[in-house]
Structures are given as structure tokens and as C-alpha cells.
Amino acid sequence: MSRAGARKIVRLGREQRVADILQAARDVFCEKGYEAAAVSEIAARLDIVEGTIYKYFESKRELLLKVLEHWYEELFGDYERDLAGVAGARQRLHLLVWRHLRSVHDYPLLCRLMFREVRAEQDYHGSTVYAKNRRYTQFLVDVLKEGVETGEFRADIPLALLRDMIYGGIEHHAWNFICGRGELDVDGLAEQITLIVCNGIAVQRPATDLGRETQRLSQIVDRMERKLSARSKSTK
Amino acid sequence: MSRAGARKIVRLGREQRVADILQAARDVFCEKGYEAAAVSEIAARLDIVEGTIYKYFESKRELLLKVLEHWYEELFGDYERDLAGVAGARQRLHLLVWRHLRSVHDYPLLCRLMFREVRAEQDYHGSTVYAKNRRYTQFLVDVLKEGVETGEFRADIPLALLRDMIYGGIEHHAWNFICGRGELDVDGLAEQITLIVCNGIAVQRPATDLGRETQRLSQIVDRMERKLSARSKSTK
DNA sequence: GTATATTGGTGAGTATAACTCACTAAAAAT
DNA sequence: ATTTTTAGTGAGTTATACTCACCAATATAC
Structure with a gap:
């Protein structure tokens, strides 16, 4: 009994x-x-x-894929809503990066499954999970496109490559955290990634035209001041 | 018989x-x-x-790790030599990105093993392959550091994050090729990645200081014009 | 040249876990 | 009350990583 x-x-x-x-x-x-x-x-x-x-x-693997599919459904929740509340391509980009980092931070074990067991396998391409992942990352591509249209981002950037650098970069960088080593500074990383992506790492140089214009103005001002003060005559 | x-x-x-x-x-x-x-x-x-x-x-897994270790030894070959022939942080960065893409292009199957079976496993951290991979990616970090020292790159960029965005980005972007789908445009990608990393995606705006100088100049010009024309008095 | 020690190689076996299938019995339909 | 459908069973089968007691070829000692 x-x-x-x-x-x-x-x-x-x-x-x-x-x-x-x-x-x-x-x-x-x-x-x-x-x-x-x-x-x-x-x-x-x-x-x-x-x-x-x-x-x-049918198989242990199908079970895994179904588990991950369900998780993606949960994630989609309020992306559209959150995005609707933020204006400006850079701010919207920052939001998506931040939200993704947040997901990694909150569900490291599921992320591990996704990155390690699902995304890398032959049967991923073409699966339902793949489609959901595409839909997920498409939010980012759309925001980048908007930025190009409004003139905030350059028109010649390869969107798919940029998408991969952001998601691939986050995946690489978060791997230690995902494996249970160390912490994940969601806010700091979101800032840094947005900064690198938007402004690059090269030191800012003046745009050539603006630099010239400033130079021209400086010369005029100098000339005017000389006239106004009328103290001495400049030698040609 | x-x-x-x-x-x-x-x-x-x-x-x-x-x-x-x-x-x-x-x-x-x-x-x-x-x-x-x-x-x-x-x-x-x-x-x-x-x-x-x-x-x-000892095990099938040790065999895999040893295979990958041998491959890394091959790869190290002439990185130092190649780098010695290139000057300028941006050019050196471009070289490393290009060489990495070249390796992915030439050995997709071994890359697949590395990315999928080795890098993601628990026993990777601390293994000999891990050490070799660190040595490999350290070339890039060193080039970035040099760029900071020579003033070509900003001093506030998080080097490890940037490294992960580059290698993680390449891994993500090359995945289809690695799985036998499509091609990999080594030259084009190396250019694009270098461009994004160095200059970002935002349209070039004047550095703040230059903007202020312009403002200052405009104000002076306005004042001077008022004085010069001396036609009417401004109401306080 | 014969005896001994070392070591490369064997092949039968074990353990584990995914997956199958013929079957049982509870619930639903007739 | 009888038939059909279907949730659930449990005893297999298969595949493969890994083990181990043993064999035999070569090197070494005498």
C-alpha cells in the first residue's frame, strides 16, 4: 500500500x-x-x-523546441507597447538593447538552452522557434530602419550585420553570467552598447563642412573686431 | 583470407x-x-x-578538445608577423577582423565544432582550448588598447565588450555560412565591421565644443552687426 | 640466443538512455 | 449496454560511450 x-x-x-x-x-x-x-x-x-x-x-528534441517556443510567446508580451512610449531612434534602440539584456538577466537558464542547444542545431533553421526568434529580432531592425528614415542613422549601414553584432555581442558577453559566473550589469551594458553602436570608438572630429564654416566665421569676427576697435591697420 | x-x-x-x-x-x-x-x-x-x-x-570529449587545440596552434602561425606590417589602429583592427573572417571562411566545419560543441560547454572555461582562445582574441584587445594610447580611439570604451561584439557578431553573422547555407563576403564584412566599430551609425554631428564655439561666434557677430549698423537701439 | 618486461592492441562485455509497441482500462459515443 | 476512442503502461530494442582482462609484438636483461 x-x-x-x-x-x-x-x-x-x-x-x-x-x-x-x-x-x-x-x-x-x-x-x-x-x-x-x-x-x-x-x-x-x-x-x-x-x-x-x-x-x-515525437522526441526529446521536439519537447525542447516546444518549451522554448512557449517562452518566446511570453517574451513578446509588451514589446510593442513599450516601444510606443519612447521617441527617437537612439532611445528606442537603447530600450530594445536594455530589454534584451533584462531577459538574459532574468532567464539565464532558458537563454542557455536557446543559445547552446537550439540556435546552433541543424533543425533550428526553418523551425517555429526560428520564426519566433526572427520576429523578436525584427523589432531591432525596424527601429534601425526608422532611424535611417528620420536621418538619425546613416543610410549605408548593413542592418543585418548590426543586428548580429548587437545580439551576438550580448550573447558572448553574457555567457559567463549565463553559466553562473559573475554578474550582469544590465543598465551599464545597455548604455555602453548604445554608445558604441551610435558613435563608434573613433575620437570625434569636426565634420569637415562645419569646421570650415567655424573657421570662416572666426576670420570674419576677427576682421570686424579690428575694424570696430579701429586701433591699428592690418598689413595685407 | x-x-x-x-x-x-x-x-x-x-x-x-x-x-x-x-x-x-x-x-x-x-x-x-x-x-x-x-x-x-x-x-x-x-x-x-x-x-x-x-x-x-580518456573520453570522446577529450579527443574533441585535443583536435581543436591542434587547430588553434595552426591558426596562431603568423598573426604577429602580419600585424607588424600594418600601421594605424584602424588598419590593424581591420586586419584582425579580416583574418578572423578568413579563418571562418576557410574552416567552417572546425568553427562549427568550436562554436557549438566546445565554447558552450561547462568544461570549456579553464580548459587548454579556452586559454588558446583567450590568447587569440587578446590580439584584438591589444590593438584596441594601442589605439586608445595613440589617441585614435576614445579612452572610455569598454574593451571586453567591444571584443565580444566583434567576435560574437561575426559568429552570429557567419552562422548560415558555417551551416552550409550561402556565402561569406570576407572583404566586404571586414570593411563594414571596421566602419561600424570606428564611426558608429549616427550621422556626424559637431563635437559639442565646436558647436559652442559656433554659438559664441554667432552671438559676437550679431552684437557687432548691431554696433556697426547703429541704426536702432534694442529694447532691454 | 633465451627469458623477462613493457606496451600496443584486442574484443567481449557493461551501462545508460532514447525510443517502440502491443496491450490495458477508463471515458466517451452510440 | 455495447462499441469506439484514447490516456496510459511497462517490458522491450537499439545504439553507443566506456571498461577490462587478456594477448602478442617488441625491446631489454642476462
Whole structure:
């Protein structure tokens, strides 16, 4: 009766069972990583056998992809709303960078799964998760495009490359944090990335035209002052 | 006699056998990827049994790391020499970006192993491959530092972040090529990345000081004009 | 030249985990 | 009440990383 393993079989509807499996899978994948996670453990946590999981998911991998898909749905939430409240291409770019860093900061384990187990695999390209990721990063590309249209950003920048430098850069930089080493300074990094992307690392030199104009004005002012004071005559 | 499987046992010295195994492992890992590569296949290609490989390598994973270590040794080759021939921080930065893209272009399969199977794993941090990778990326950081010292680059840029944006950006952007989809425009990308990093994407605005000088000049000009024309008095 | 030690190599075996399938029984439809 | 549908089972099968007791070829000692 009270023997370990003696249990009552519980029958759930398809939807509820699928939801339960996804939740348990998310937990186990996050705790152990994909490789080390055993389908049998996911089953054990729900007090069902392995075979039941394969009734609803074709493979362990499909289960992983579905877990990540659900997470993306959560993320999309209020991107549009947040963006609507911010004006100026640079500010909007900053917001997206900040929000992405925030997600990495809040869900490092899921990010790890996404970066390590999903994004790098053959079957990612063309998958539903891929489509959702594209939609996610498209927010950034759109903001960059707006910036070009309003004249805030140069028209000759390769948008896709810039997108990759931002997301790839954040991924690389956050990797230690994702693996549980060190902290992630969301605010500071968002500032720095926005600065580098917008202004580059070269020291600011005057735009050539403006520099010349200033020079011209300086000369005129000098000449005028000489006339006004009328103290001495300049030698030609 | 001519039955399949009937073969002559060949005894090699430790060094030669290790070298052979590393080469065969590199081939199989590149062809199949780490997961799908079977140690038994690596053995089969050398006409030895699986156990022999475990005589020289503790695990399949150690074998992978050793393969990548050897590759890094090849890569280091002439970085110092190449850099010595180029002057100017921007040009040197461009060279490193270009050389890295060139490596990705020439060894996509090994890059794939590095990015996907090695860099993302727990045991990477602290491994010999990690040390070699650090040495590799340090070239870039050093070039950036030089640029700061010579006054070509701003002193307030976070070097590690910039390094990650460059290498992470390249990795993201090259991923399709690495997976066998599309081409990789090494020259074009090197130019674009250097441009973005050095100059940013914002349209050039006057440095603040120059803007102020212009303002100052305008005010003086206005004042002078008023005095010169002396037609009407301004109401306080 | 024979005996001994060293070491390259073998192949049968173990362990683990993803995945399959024939079957059971509870619930829904008729 | 009977039939159909479907949630769930549990005992397999398969694949592969890894182990180990043993063999035999070569080098060394005498």
C-alpha cells in the first residue's frame, strides 16, 4: 500500500497533460541542461512513465523546441507597447538593447538552452522557434530602419550585420553570467552598447563642412573686431 | 583470407598512433558533428578497435578538445608577423577582423565544432582550448588598447565588450555560412565591421565644443552687426 | 640466443538512455 | 449496454560511450 512505486493512475485531458509535461520539461532542462536531462526524470516528476511523454511528443528534441517556443510567446508580451512610449531612434534602440539584456538577466537558464542547444542545431533553421526568434529580432531592425528614415542613422549601414553584432555581442558577453559566473550589469551594458553602436570608438572630429564654416566665421569676427576697435591697420 | 574483417594488426609508436587518431577524429567530427560522430567509426577508419582509442584518450570529449587545440596552434602561425606590417589602429583592427573572417571562411566545419560543441560547454572555461582562445582574441584587445594610447580611439570604451561584439557578431553573422547555407563576403564584412566599430551609425554631428564655439561666434557677430549698423537701439 | 618486461592492441562485455509497441482500462459515443 | 476512442503502461530494442582482462609484438636483461 505505502510501498514506493504503488500509485494511482491519473488520467488527464490531452491539453492538461501536454501543459504539465512542458512545465516539467522546462524545469528539468533548466536544471540539468539538455543532454543530462533524462526523459524518464521528466516523466517521474509527473508520476507517469516515459512512454506517455512519447505519446504527445515525437522526441526529446521536439519537447525542447516546444518549451522554448512557449517562452518566446511570453517574451513578446509588451514589446510593442513599450516601444510606443519612447521617441527617437537612439532611445528606442537603447530600450530594445536594455530589454534584451533584462531577459538574459532574468532567464539565464532558458537563454542557455536557446543559445547552446537550439540556435546552433541543424533543425533550428526553418523551425517555429526560428520564426519566433526572427520576429523578436525584427523589432531591432525596424527601429534601425526608422532611424535611417528620420536621418538619425546613416543610410549605408548593413542592418543585418548590426543586428548580429548587437545580439551576438550580448550573447558572448553574457555567457559567463549565463553559466553562473559573475554578474550582469544590465543598465551599464545597455548604455555602453548604445554608445558604441551610435558613435563608434573613433575620437570625434569636426565634420569637415562645419569646421570650415567655424573657421570662416572666426576670420570674419576677427576682421570686424579690428575694424570696430579701429586701433591699428592690418598689413595685407 | 579475403573475408571482410580479416586484417593484419599494425603496431605503431605512441606518437604516430595519437597523430593518426587526431586526424581521423578531426575528419569524422567535421563530417558528422560531435554527437553523431561515433568513436567506433574513428577507430574503423584507422582499422583499429574502439578500445585502442581509449588507450590514448580518456573520453570522446577529450579527443574533441585535443583536435581543436591542434587547430588553434595552426591558426596562431603568423598573426604577429602580419600585424607588424600594418600601421594605424584602424588598419590593424581591420586586419584582425579580416583574418578572423578568413579563418571562418576557410574552416567552417572546425568553427562549427568550436562554436557549438566546445565554447558552450561547462568544461570549456579553464580548459587548454579556452586559454588558446583567450590568447587569440587578446590580439584584438591589444590593438584596441594601442589605439586608445595613440589617441585614435576614445579612452572610455569598454574593451571586453567591444571584443565580444566583434567576435560574437561575426559568429552570429557567419552562422548560415558555417551551416552550409550561402556565402561569406570576407572583404566586404571586414570593411563594414571596421566602419561600424570606428564611426558608429549616427550621422556626424559637431563635437559639442565646436558647436559652442559656433554659438559664441554667432552671438559676437550679431552684437557687432548691431554696433556697426547703429541704426536702432534694442529694447532691454 | 633465451627469458623477462613493457606496451600496443584486442574484443567481449557493461551501462545508460532514447525510443517502440502491443496491450490495458477508463471515458466517451452510440 | 455495447462499441469506439484514447490516456496510459511497462517490458522491450537499439545504439553507443566506456571498461577490462587478456594477448602478442617488441625491446631489454642476462
